Amino acid sequence: AQTVTQSQPEMSVQEAETVTLSCTYDTSESDYYLFWYKQPPSRQMILVIRQEAYKQQNATENRFSVNFQKAAKSFSLKISDSQLGDAAMYFCAYRNTGANSKLTFGKGITLSVRP
């Protein structure tokens, strides 16, 4: 079974600075997908960024980018120019391929942003 590990329960960043959230995963598959979700205090789950495992190029979405290291099974999220609205819980998730594919989530990390 696949597992997703987020070892840091909390992190803090100064507004306008850069922060990196770590995620590792374990799988025997060669083709899969990785996601980062944001959960603000409203509880709504919001997709931040996603990566296809067969693509070597790291995904970017505005201030959000990932460092995908397939051999190391690492998928970290970098947030540049941090804003107060970035304060939330962030979940790393893995999805296998196929008709019955399912998302497996890490335990999450709480990010606070200091003004």
Added chain:
Amino acid sequence: NAGVTQTPKFQVLKTGQSMTLQCAQDMNHNSMYWYRQDPGMGLRLIYYSASEGTTDKGEVPNGYNVSRLNKREFSLRLESAAPSQTSVYFCASKPSGSSYNEQFFGPGTRLTVL
């Protein structure tokens, strides 16, 4: 489009009571999911339905049943609620096709079992 909707938003039950959490999506998605979120545990899959007429167990199915009523609706039933089922429950849906497709989540139901 309303996306994924869940009712109720909050519920308090006594141990042994039963209830059904409702979920509906208006995006014509084939796959639907039920998760529970507990502090420090992330989201864990309870049941899922890859298509209308099919349901399968996820990671933590014990104590729950589901019904995929039609393509739009996927309900979660607690037959005899226990305090261990106190949690926030999320419904989600995803279009068929690539596993790369985004999965959309409802706003969640906060359930307390006394």
